[in-house]
Amino acid sequence: MNKPVSSHAGTEISTWQAFCATLKRDLVIALKRKNDLLNPIMFFLIVVSLFPLGISPDPVELSKVSAGVVWVSALLASMLSLDNLYRADYEDGSLEQLLLSPQPLYFLVLAKNIAHWLISGLPVVVLSPLLAYMLYLPSEAYWTLVLTLLIGTPVLSLFGSIGVALTVGLGSRGLILAVIVLPLSTPVLIIGAKAVTDVMFGLPIGNHFALLGAILALALTMAPLASSAALRISVN
């Protein structure tokens, strides 16, 4: 019986190393393109500041909608920055190399999704208290807003990744990504915004966090699998 011989003996790379390498590579690329890094954050700021202009400058009215406004803006910012996730890699062929690599694609996709979240999701989470203040969110709800965003935005990246993976090979995608991704993101939006509103009314919010955590766990385990399958279909 022949033992299976690895084709690149000696240069064996463990899954963990590949995961770290992919994560590092995506972060380095993002840090080198300062504009791509800033755009989602600026977009988030601009969208949030449009709402008072559209609704009313009145503190009472704004504080009522502030949680929803921040959440919807975070959702849109996450979606608009998704395009960078696989697009450039698809065009220069490195996505194909990723698919051909011997490590499980699940972990490589997960690394890319985590990188995307660190670049587009985390700054939104960090900025959210400032915007919440500008929208007159009651101060007792700040932590809830930050925590729901902290649990919720990774889910947005993970779900969004499926949509980008499905459409990465298409010439004109524009709105189709939004049409696919936004309906999938509704549960997170509902629960996240509801948790913040409930805190403002002094209601218990433990169950909201349990549900958000459950959705995050589901997304972490399942979404990269769907993204991997979708990437294999799109690149083919």
Added chain:
Amino acid sequence: MWLWFSKLGSPRWFYELSSKWLPWLYAAMIVLMAIGLFWALLIVPEDYQQGQTIRIMYVHVPVASISLACFPLMAVAGTITLVWKMKLADMVAKSVAPIGAWFTGLALASGAIWGDQIWGTWWAWDARLTSLLIQFFLFIGVIALRSAIESQDAAAKACAVLAIVGAINVPIIKYSVEWWNTLHQPASSFSIDPVAPNPPEVWVPLLIMISAVYVFFVIALILRTRNEILQRERRSQWVIDLVSKEKSV
């Protein structure tokens, strides 16, 4: 059993078999629809609260129940496409998406008309309405993805993945929305007890209407799938023979 399974995957076999089924299905639909509509619209007594508007239920409930069944059906067809690469499954998945979107739209429209009478408003951000609306968006997403991808094979697989992801999401959306806001009455149960809130004279015609609309749905699905088969197999000999036979007749 597996032979039967692979045979079922043959579009030609399905086309020929469904030609035999269709007349029976048409007959069943006409009979059921006639009985159901006559019973529901003329015989069922007025509701003591809702009056004549209760009759909208006999359209709304069947349509809504089918619209809920369409997404799982599409996901099952998508799974079969991905796992067994069965051509017919993808044809069914492609056909069910627009039908599902239509039925969801109809459920929303008939619900709005009913809601206008009962709740005094066409639209409310109620749990079931909202989750049905989001399901409608999901259907639109699948249809848009299908039309955006040129390669038929890639479109089939991509839509299958999206259908499966969507089907996992539908219950999550349903529960999160339900718990977000509820105005809609809970689904009523069927009971043979004559003093129950829903006596048989109300639910028997409803059951007939549900079966009638289901048969209609199956017919629509078969017709669409048959069109799809003819279009995709237009270069194969049996379709050419079929068309030339139709022409000569």
